[in-house]
Amino acid sequence: DVKVTQSSxxxxxxxxxxxxxECVQDMDHENMFxxxxxxxxxxxxxxxSYDVKMKEKGDIPEGxxxxxxxxxxxxxxxxxxxxxQTSMYLCASSFHSNQPQHFGDGTRLSIL
Amino acid sequence: xxxxxEDPQALSIQEGENATMNCSYKTSINNLQWYxxxxxxxxxHLILIRSNEREKHSGRLRVTLDTSKKSSSxxxxxxxxxxxxxxxxxxxxxxxxxALTFGSGTRxxxxx
Numbered sequence: 608d609v610k611v612t613q614s615s616x617x618x619x620x621x622x623x624x625x626x627x628x629e630c631v632q633d634m635d636h637e638n639m640f641x642x643x644x645x646x647x648x649x650x651x652x653x654x655x656s657y658d659v660k661m662k663e664k665g666d667i668p669e670g671x672x673x674x675x676x677x678x679x680x681x682x683x684x685x686x687x688x689x690x691x692q693t694s695m696y697l698c699a700s701s702f703h704s705n706q707p708q709h710f711g712d713g714t715r716l717s718i719l
Numbered sequence: 720x721x722x723x724x725e726d727p728q729a730l731s732i733q734e735g736e737n738a739t740m741n742c743s744y745k746t747s748i749n750n751l752q753w754y755x756x757x758x759x760x761x762x763x764h765l766i767l768i769r770s771n772e773r774e775k776h777s778g779r780l781r782v783t784l785d786t787s788k789k790s791s792s793x794x795x796x797x798x799x800x801x802x803x804x805x806x807x808x809x810x811x812x813x814x815x816x817x818a819l820t821f822g823s824g825t826r827x828x829x830x831x
Contacts (some may be wrong), residue, residue, distance in 0.1 A: 611761070629815030640818060648761075649807065657817055663819065697761055704818060705749055705811035710761030 609634050613698050613711035616689070620718055626685040628714050630698030640682035641665075641673065644695040656681055657704060675698050688718045723820050725808055731828040740808040740825040742808030743788075749811045751784060751791050752819065756805045765793075765806075800831040 614629035630640065638657050642650040642665075653663030654673040655656060662673050675680040681700075685692055694716050699708040726741045742751065750769045753760040768775045768784045768791065775782045781794040795802055805826050809819040 608764065609794060638817070642821075647823060649819040652818055652820075655818050665815065698764070707752060707764035707808075708762070710763070712761045713759075 608652065609709045611698055611700055611709050611711040613696075613714050615714050616696065616712065618714055618716045620685075620688050620716070622687075622689055622718055624685075624688045624717075624718075626688050626692070628683040628685075628696055628698075628716070630681045630700075630711055631679050632681075632700040632709070634700060634702070636702050636709075637678075638698035638701045640699040640708065641652065641671075641681065641683045642673065642697045642699065642700075643667070644697055649683070650697065653683065655704075679693065690718050693718045725806070725825040728823070729775070729826045729828070731830065732770075732798060733796060733830050734800055736798055738798050738802070738827055738829070740793045740806050741821060742791045742793070744791075744808075744810045744820075745789065746772045746812045747786070749823060751782075751811075753780075753782060753791075754807045754809060754821075756807065756824070758804070762807060782786075798827075798829045800829050804828045805828060809822050 611632045617702045620626050640655040643649050651667050656662045656675040672684045695713050697713045699709045701708045752767045753765045756762045766777050766782050768782050779796045784791045805824045807824045809821045
Protein backbone atom coordinates (compact mmCIF):
# COMPACT_ATOMS: atom_id res chain seq x y z
CA ASP A 608 0.00 0.00 0.00
CA VAL A 609 1.08 3.52 -0.77
CA LYS A 610 2.68 5.34 2.11
CA VAL A 611 3.89 8.86 2.80
CA THR A 612 5.46 9.22 6.22
CA GLN A 613 6.14 12.47 8.01
CA SER A 614 8.71 12.26 10.76
CA SER A 615 6.69 13.96 13.52
CA UNK A 616 2.98 14.41 14.20
CA UNK A 617 3.58 17.22 16.68
CA UNK A 618 6.56 19.53 17.09
CA UNK A 619 7.23 22.50 19.35
CA UNK A 620 10.13 24.84 18.60
CA UNK A 621 11.28 28.30 19.63
CA UNK A 622 11.54 31.42 17.49
CA UNK A 623 14.84 31.69 15.68
CA UNK A 624 15.49 27.94 15.66
CA UNK A 625 16.27 26.10 12.44
CA UNK A 626 13.57 23.48 11.98
CA UNK A 627 13.63 20.39 9.78
CA UNK A 628 10.50 18.56 8.69
CA GLU A 629 11.10 15.24 6.99
CA CYS A 630 8.93 13.32 4.55
CA VAL A 631 9.52 9.89 3.04
CA GLN A 632 7.50 8.09 0.36
CA ASP A 633 7.80 4.47 -0.69
CA MET A 634 6.11 4.67 -4.10
CA ASP A 635 9.03 5.75 -6.28
CA HIS A 636 7.13 8.94 -7.12
CA GLU A 637 8.87 11.65 -9.11
CA ASN A 638 7.01 14.55 -7.52
CA MET A 639 6.89 15.61 -3.91
CA PHE A 640 5.15 18.60 -2.33
CA UNK A 641 5.07 20.60 0.89
CA UNK A 642 1.91 22.46 1.92
CA UNK A 643 0.84 24.37 4.94
CA UNK A 644 -2.76 24.33 6.06
CA UNK A 645 -4.34 27.10 8.12
CA UNK A 646 -8.01 27.49 9.11
CA UNK A 647 -10.02 29.16 6.37
CA UNK A 648 -7.07 29.26 3.96
CA UNK A 649 -7.04 25.69 2.72
CA UNK A 650 -3.78 24.17 1.49
CA UNK A 651 -1.10 26.51 0.28
CA UNK A 652 1.85 25.18 -1.65
CA UNK A 653 5.24 26.07 -0.21
CA UNK A 654 7.67 24.17 -2.46
CA UNK A 655 7.66 21.15 -4.68
CA SER A 656 10.21 18.91 -6.33
CA TYR A 657 9.85 17.08 -9.63
CA ASP A 658 13.13 15.18 -9.48
CA VAL A 659 16.12 14.59 -7.23
CA LYS A 660 17.90 17.87 -6.49
CA MET A 661 15.24 19.78 -8.44
CA LYS A 662 12.87 22.16 -6.70
CA GLU A 663 10.41 24.83 -7.57
CA LYS A 664 8.82 27.56 -5.48
CA GLY A 665 5.15 27.33 -4.70
CA ASP A 666 2.85 30.13 -3.63
CA ILE A 667 4.37 30.93 -0.23
CA PRO A 668 8.09 30.01 -0.24
CA GLU A 669 9.32 32.92 1.90
CA GLY A 670 11.03 31.76 5.07
CA UNK A 671 11.35 28.17 3.85
CA UNK A 672 13.80 26.08 1.90
CA UNK A 673 13.77 22.44 0.80
CA UNK A 674 16.15 19.61 0.10
CA UNK A 675 15.76 16.52 -2.04
CA UNK A 676 18.96 14.51 -2.10
CA UNK A 677 17.22 11.15 -2.62
CA UNK A 678 14.09 10.34 -4.58
CA UNK A 679 12.15 9.07 -1.59
CA UNK A 680 12.91 11.91 0.81
CA UNK A 681 11.86 15.56 0.75
CA UNK A 682 12.80 17.88 3.59
CA UNK A 683 11.28 21.23 4.49
CA UNK A 684 13.53 23.65 6.36
CA UNK A 685 12.49 26.69 8.33
CA UNK A 686 15.68 28.70 8.32
CA UNK A 687 14.77 30.84 11.36
CA UNK A 688 11.40 29.88 12.77
CA UNK A 689 8.89 32.60 13.50
CA UNK A 690 5.53 32.49 15.29
CA UNK A 691 3.65 33.06 12.04
CA GLN A 692 4.96 29.71 10.83
CA THR A 693 2.88 27.90 13.43
CA SER A 694 0.71 25.68 11.26
CA MET A 695 -0.13 22.20 10.03
CA TYR A 696 2.39 21.04 7.44
CA LEU A 697 1.42 18.40 4.92
CA CYS A 698 3.69 16.45 2.60
CA ALA A 699 2.43 14.73 -0.54
CA SER A 700 3.78 12.80 -3.50
CA SER A 701 2.56 11.84 -6.95
CA PHE A 702 3.86 10.00 -9.99
CA HIS A 703 3.01 12.79 -12.42
CA SER A 704 2.46 16.39 -11.35
CA ASN A 705 -1.21 16.43 -12.41
CA GLN A 706 -2.10 13.01 -11.02
CA PRO A 707 -3.63 12.17 -7.63
CA GLN A 708 -1.45 13.05 -4.69
CA HIS A 709 -0.83 10.83 -1.69
CA PHE A 710 -0.57 12.66 1.61
CA GLY A 711 1.13 12.07 4.91
CA ASP A 712 -0.78 12.65 8.13
CA GLY A 713 0.79 16.03 8.70
CA THR A 714 3.03 17.69 11.27
CA ARG A 715 1.42 20.18 13.61
CA LEU A 716 4.20 22.67 14.28
CA SER A 717 4.05 25.23 17.05
CA ILE A 718 6.61 28.02 17.23
CA LEU A 719 6.79 29.66 20.64
CA UNK B 720 -11.55 34.27 -5.21
CA UNK B 721 -8.76 31.74 -5.64
CA UNK B 722 -8.58 28.93 -8.18
CA UNK B 723 -10.66 26.08 -6.78
CA UNK B 724 -13.07 27.66 -4.32
CA GLU B 725 -15.56 25.41 -2.58
CA ASP B 726 -19.08 26.33 -1.65
CA PRO B 727 -20.54 26.16 0.93
CA GLN B 728 -17.79 26.54 3.51
CA ALA B 729 -19.74 24.35 5.92
CA LEU B 730 -22.66 21.96 5.55
CA SER B 731 -24.63 20.06 8.19
CA ILE B 732 -27.09 17.33 7.23
CA GLN B 733 -28.81 14.29 8.69
CA GLU B 734 -27.69 10.75 8.02
CA GLY B 735 -29.36 9.40 4.89
CA GLU B 736 -29.60 12.78 3.17
CA ASN B 737 -27.58 13.76 0.12
CA ALA B 738 -24.73 16.26 0.39
CA THR B 739 -23.74 18.52 -2.49
CA MET B 740 -20.57 20.59 -2.56
CA ASN B 741 -19.52 22.94 -5.32
CA CYS B 742 -16.18 24.08 -6.63
CA SER B 743 -15.51 27.04 -8.91
CA TYR B 744 -12.26 27.81 -10.66
CA LYS B 745 -10.91 30.54 -12.89
CA THR B 746 -8.54 29.19 -15.54
CA SER B 747 -8.91 26.35 -18.03
CA ILE B 748 -7.95 22.97 -16.60
CA ASN B 749 -6.71 19.54 -17.61
CA ASN B 750 -8.42 17.82 -14.72
CA LEU B 751 -10.16 18.46 -11.43
CA GLN B 752 -9.79 16.28 -8.36
CA TRP B 753 -11.72 15.88 -5.12
CA TYR B 754 -10.10 14.97 -1.82
CA UNK B 755 -11.37 14.19 1.63
CA UNK B 756 -9.68 15.03 4.94
CA UNK B 757 -10.69 13.56 8.26
CA UNK B 758 -9.92 15.70 11.29
CA UNK B 759 -6.20 15.74 12.10
CA UNK B 760 -5.24 13.57 9.13
CA UNK B 761 -3.86 14.02 5.65
CA UNK B 762 -5.96 14.30 2.50
CA UNK B 763 -7.19 11.24 0.66
CA HIS B 764 -7.88 11.31 -3.07
CA LEU B 765 -11.49 10.50 -3.98
CA ILE B 766 -12.00 11.02 -7.68
CA LEU B 767 -10.45 12.67 -10.74
CA ILE B 768 -12.47 14.05 -13.64
CA ARG B 769 -10.81 15.13 -16.87
CA SER B 770 -11.74 18.28 -18.76
CA ASN B 771 -13.41 16.28 -21.55
CA GLU B 772 -15.64 14.38 -19.08
CA ARG B 773 -18.95 15.67 -17.77
CA GLU B 774 -19.79 13.18 -15.06
CA LYS B 775 -18.10 10.47 -13.08
CA HIS B 776 -19.26 8.02 -10.43
CA SER B 777 -17.50 6.12 -7.69
CA GLY B 778 -19.70 4.25 -5.23
CA ARG B 779 -21.89 6.84 -3.49
CA LEU B 780 -19.93 9.71 -5.05
CA ARG B 781 -20.99 11.53 -8.17
CA VAL B 782 -18.88 14.32 -9.65
CA THR B 783 -19.95 16.63 -12.44
CA LEU B 784 -17.85 19.10 -14.38
CA ASP B 785 -19.08 22.06 -16.39
CA THR B 786 -16.11 23.63 -18.13
CA SER B 787 -18.26 26.38 -19.67
CA LYS B 788 -19.15 27.57 -16.16
CA LYS B 789 -15.78 26.59 -14.71
CA SER B 790 -17.46 24.65 -11.95
CA SER B 791 -17.70 21.17 -10.50
CA SER B 792 -19.94 19.53 -7.94
CA UNK B 793 -19.47 16.58 -5.63
CA UNK B 794 -22.59 14.72 -4.58
CA UNK B 795 -22.50 12.20 -1.74
CA UNK B 796 -25.67 10.14 -1.71
CA UNK B 797 -27.23 8.49 1.33
CA UNK B 798 -24.69 10.11 3.65
CA UNK B 799 -23.37 8.39 6.76
CA UNK B 800 -21.89 9.76 9.96
CA UNK B 801 -18.54 8.42 8.74
CA UNK B 802 -18.69 10.86 5.81
CA UNK B 803 -18.10 13.70 8.27
CA UNK B 804 -14.91 15.35 6.99
CA UNK B 805 -13.60 18.30 4.99
CA UNK B 806 -13.74 18.02 1.22
CA UNK B 807 -11.39 19.85 -1.13
CA UNK B 808 -11.28 20.31 -4.86
CA UNK B 809 -7.96 20.67 -6.63
CA UNK B 810 -7.31 21.79 -10.19
CA UNK B 811 -4.56 21.06 -12.65
CA UNK B 812 -4.32 24.21 -14.71
CA UNK B 813 -1.91 22.71 -17.21
CA UNK B 814 -0.29 26.08 -17.84
CA UNK B 815 3.21 24.96 -17.02
CA UNK B 816 2.64 24.99 -13.29
CA UNK B 817 3.57 21.50 -12.24
CA ALA B 818 1.36 21.39 -9.19
CA LEU B 819 -2.31 21.25 -8.23
CA THR B 820 -4.11 24.22 -6.73
CA PHE B 821 -6.36 23.40 -3.77
CA GLY B 822 -9.39 25.29 -2.57
CA SER B 823 -10.21 26.13 1.03
CA GLY B 824 -12.62 23.22 1.45
CA THR B 825 -16.14 22.42 2.62
CA ARG B 826 -16.63 21.06 6.15
CA UNK B 827 -19.35 18.43 6.08
CA UNK B 828 -21.03 17.33 9.29
CA UNK B 829 -23.38 14.36 9.06
CA UNK B 830 -25.59 14.03 12.12
CA UNK B 831 -26.48 10.45 13.11
